[in-house]
Amino acid sequence: MRWPRALGGLLLAGVALGGAALLLASFGEVPPRRLADALERRARGHDGLAGDAARLLARAVGALDARLAPLPLRPAWAVGVQPQGAAAVPALREQLALDDAQLRQALAQARPGDVITLLPGAWRLSAPLDANRPGRADAPITLRARRPGEVTLEVDTVEALRVSAPYWHVENLVLRGVCREHSDCEHALHVSGDARGFQARHNELSDFNAHVKVNGHDGRFPDDGLLEHNTLANSAARRTDNPVTPVDIVGASRWTLRANLIADFVREAADTTSYGAFAKGAAEGTRMLGNVVLCEHRLRGRPGSRVGLSLGGGGSQPYACRDRRCVVEHDAGLIEGNLIAFCSDAGIDLNGAARSLVRHNTLVDTGGLSARTGASSAELDGNLVDGALLARQGASLHGSDDLATPLWRLYLGSHPQRALFADPAALDFAWRDGPPRRAAAAASAPTDLCGASRPAAPAYGAFEDFRACTVLTPR
Numbered sequence: 001m002r003w004p005r006a007l008g009g010l011l012l013a014g015v016a017l018g019g020a021a022l023l024l025a026s027f028g029e030v031p032p033r034r035l036a037d038a039l040e041r042r043a044r045g046h047d048g049l050a051g052d053a054a055r056l057l058a059r060a061v062g063a064l065d066a067r068l069a070p071l072p073l074r075p076a077w078a079v080g081v082q083p084q085g086a087a088a089v090p091a092l093r094e095q096l097a098l099d100d101a102q103l104r105q106a107l108a109q110a111r112p113g114d115v116i117t118l119l120p121g122a123w124r125l126s127a128p129l130d131a132n133r134p135g136r137a138d139a140p141i142t143l144r145a146r147r148p149g150e151v152t153l154e155v156d157t158v159e160a161l162r163v164s165a166p167y168w169h170v171e172n173l174v175l176r177g178v179c180r181e182h183s184d185c186e187h188a189l190h191v192s193g194d195a196r197g198f199q200a201r202h203n204e205l206s207d208f209n210a211h212v213k214v215n216g217h218d219g220r221f222p223d224d225g226l227l228e229h230n231t232l233a234n235s236a237a238r239r240t241d242n243p244v245t246p247v248d249i250v251g252a253s254r255w256t257l258r259a260n261l262i263a264d265f266v267r268e269a270a271d272t273t274s275y276g277a278f279a280k281g282a283a284e285g286t287r288m289l290g291n292v293v294l295c296e297h298r299l300r301g302r303p304g305s306r307v308g309l310s311l312g313g314g315g316s317q318p319y320a321c322r323d324r325r326c327v328v329e330h331d332a333g334l335i336e337g338n339l340i341a342f343c344s345d346a347g348i349d350l351n352g353a354a355r356s357l358v359r360h361n362t363l364v365d366t367g368g369l370s371a372r373t374g375a376s377s378a379e380l381d382g383n384l385v386d387g388a389l390l391a392r393q394g395a396s397l398h399g400s401d402d403l404a405t406p407l408w409r410l411y412l413g414s415h416p417q418r419a420l421f422a423d424p425a426a427l428d429f430a431w432r433d434g435p436p437r438r439a440a441a442a443a444s445a446p447t448d449l450c451g452a453s454r455p456a457a458p459a460y461g462a463f464e465d466f467r468a469c470t471v472l473t474p475r
Helices: 002-027 032-044 048-065 100-108
Strands: 074-077 093-097 114-118 121-125 129-131 141-145 151-155 159-163 168-171 174-177 187-192 199-201 204-206 212-215 226-228 231-233 247-250 256-258 261-263 273-280 287-289 292-294 305-311 334-336 339-341 348-351 356-359 362-364 369-372 377-381 389-392 396-398 421-423 428-431 470-473
Touching: 032 048, 093 100, 100 114, 100 129, 159 168, 174 187, 273 348, 348 356, 369 377, 369 396, 389 396
Parallel strands: 093 114, 114 141, 121 151, 129 159, 141 168, 151 174, 159 187, 168 199, 174 204, 187 212, 199 226, 204 231, 212 247, 226 256, 231 261, 247 273, 256 287, 261 292, 273 305, 287 334, 292 339, 305 348, 334 356, 339 362, 348 369, 356 377, 369 389, 377 396
Antiparallel strands: 074 470, 421 428
């Protein structure tokens, strides 16, 4: 009686393999990890031989991609919150706040040039704070702690700080979501409408769905923002049907994301897709520079798709778009000098993103670099990709000087770019045998991810020597 069952299992496995081949042929270039995830999702609704065969094939395909299991080390890198924090700024008037009531009073009375300093301590925030008094470009209003880690706001409300007026700066704060239900802790910072010129520097934001949310309101968009040296992460997978994206920018233009550490943005509900950061909604001019994105660092092994950095994200509804049409999701973006690792889906994703420039990024243990839809076009230069460069659905990628792995080699379990590093699972991205260097000078930033000067013949990827970037300490 066992032989018919075994033969049936082999037959179903063959059918599943044929289905996988058809899937690959139908959808074009699909990396092994995405195919394995699709097979696993298909298996969930089936018991018996069909489900067993699909799960077996998913494991076999997934094993070809040789996913890494990163060690839970705490990186002390030149990205994210730094011990010295943001330097003090001259104040026309300083207001001190020791508790929730004093902070709300200071926000309500804020004037251009004010510095609102939170004194050391911690308290629970059970209702949103509003920053709705305007600053000026030459006299912003600053909300800050004197040093990182001195002030912790435990957030038990949907939004912690709502910024709707121009020229606010937020510095050196710790905001931690503590909601019982994950859907009740949406945003640490919600920047909307007329809040142009917003800056957030050296803040630690944890346990939110979209830590920083940026969007338009009443036809106005908070352009020209800056996120620099922030750490955005979650301590547990987010059990929510709401979008999970630590930096979620819709419609706002010319934002810069620089030197941030973004990690562990796992979504367990809905379609389980999440992004480290995206800009979409007919935005333009976004710059993502020198960030480190670890999609699955301390949270790993969950099903679903984690994408690193994206121009276009999952697309926008027309009403949310800057032009009310979203002819393109993003125009003229720059993604440069980022390290992106441990993603179950693309490390860099371009969706409806026109005239993008993607250069000198390092992608390790991701689904590669993917461009999709005919509106997407990108110039590539000097990237080091442990994965494939994929143009799908009419997208176009241009460039001839990148290190990447052909798709067919991934299906043979080959990862030549990953082998360039000493021990990426231990977050050791030092070169195993010296850096792979480009033959000609590149039109890139003068310094790399670690702050080192780029030579005339730079290394491929985000850094010249990663040892200049990091000291690792145990958890």
